[in-house]
Amino acid sequence: MDEGPRGWGVPLYEQVLSGLEPGAPLLDVGCGAGTFTAFAAARGWTVSGADTDRSALAVAERELPGVDLRLTDAHDLPWPDDAFGQVTLVQVLAHVTNPIVALREAARVCEPGGRVRATVWGRPEECDVGEFGRALAPFLPGAPAPAEGRRPSGLGGSSSPGCASTPARPGRSGGGPPPLTEPDRLRKVAGLAGLAVRDLHEVVCTFDYADADELVGPVLDSALGRRAVMRSTGGPRAVKRALLTGLERFRDGDGYRLHNTFRVLDAAPAGD
Template sequence: MTTTAFDAYERRTWAGRAEAYAGSFARLCAHPVPQLLDAAAVGDGTRLLDVGTGTGTVAAAACERGAEVTAVDAEPSMLALAAQAAPAAGVLPATLPELPFEDGTFDAVVGNFVLNHVGRPRQALTELRRVLRPGGRLALTIWAVPAPPGQALLGRAVEAAGLTRPAHLPPLATEDDFTRTPDGLTALLTAAGLHDATCTTLAWDHRATPDEWWSGPEAGVAFIGQLLLAQTPETRAEVRRHFDTLAQPFLAPDGLLTLPHAALLTTAHR
């Protein structure tokens, strides 16, 4: 397997950052988990693969449903938290687009926002199809584009400060990218050999304190965090000032931000 520049950047981005993610964006990403598991028809006895398990939220919820869960991630610090969150699951290191499983091993495969973090999405989907049994179901989430206002808050603060993408944070290669819309996502699944792909949009308001929402980027979590770490302390402080200003319309009387978010939930079968 040839690792893309985007894959290498993702490995660097998430190295050792599980705790920072758990304290910032993990609760946001947990919101679609019940719908994700429902879409994959996960229940008692389902042989499930949770790919890109992160801190193990999906794996833990699937175990509570009685599923036989295998959870994989590329980042050791994530695996350590996942093993604590889902002690009944088999938690293993693995990196898309190559998984250490035989063809047709699983009844269902789920990935919560994992497709946002792979350098070759189509090849990743082909591999997920391979490990599904015939008739098995795949369910995935990705962030919707364009992002709702609350979802775009941190990005708007970065733009207001005039930051640009540095060379060491490469985007997904043009030939590997896809349109982050329902039609674009279902077309990608179809191209990977999956059948009857459908997609729905999930919308919700995420609530967090301003400091909690800032803590992830401040610790280098995700692209926005890596972009901040590449700046001088003075520039980071400027971004925070813009963030505080732009956050004002989202502040409720209780001091929490109310941030509209949207994700795409897609399902298909082998």
């Protein structure tokens, strides 16, 4: 179910659940194919999930038979007030149209005394995956940097750190307010959503790739990778060579190892 190096998310998932009480009803907003949802269920939580991706939900339904999984949007959750003890948004906020509204909805369905936990990428300089975008940049003049995943709106899909087939470069492109990768911005957005921020944790996750093909294959298969190949005079070989050159410093034996920072927002409905 993982999009990306298998097992990359375990440290992040453990932090999301840290200090929470197993057994309480937990809603995973942007559950995608259900990777984090299944992780929480295996550790004793009574889980529900929501996502806008019908095909991803179909995968989650096969993995989690009998679980309440709904095709719905983060901005308008179809559950009543105070329905869950915990609400999680794992790598979702970068994909929704309005993070404030999404967090406000999470706060609404979270019971008094409950917790809302949301994760985001660290700053660009804290994430080695940014090298993918830098390596592809010469083939894509004028194109924006790769975004933090695959969906511009709706729900993200918490099985993924972004999109493995379009590696992320978390951070800011263009004008507008600072991105949610900035801790102060994340705290402000949470406050505007009616959440009281308890803490902001930092987690480093390791992305391990067995070999060069595992590293660059998903990139070449992605829309961005195909576009780079089309614009390259040397075709796929030139793009692959550029990726491997850009990521040479991450070599680890026959494979590659990248370290990426994530932040976990720990908040509660205001007034708790």
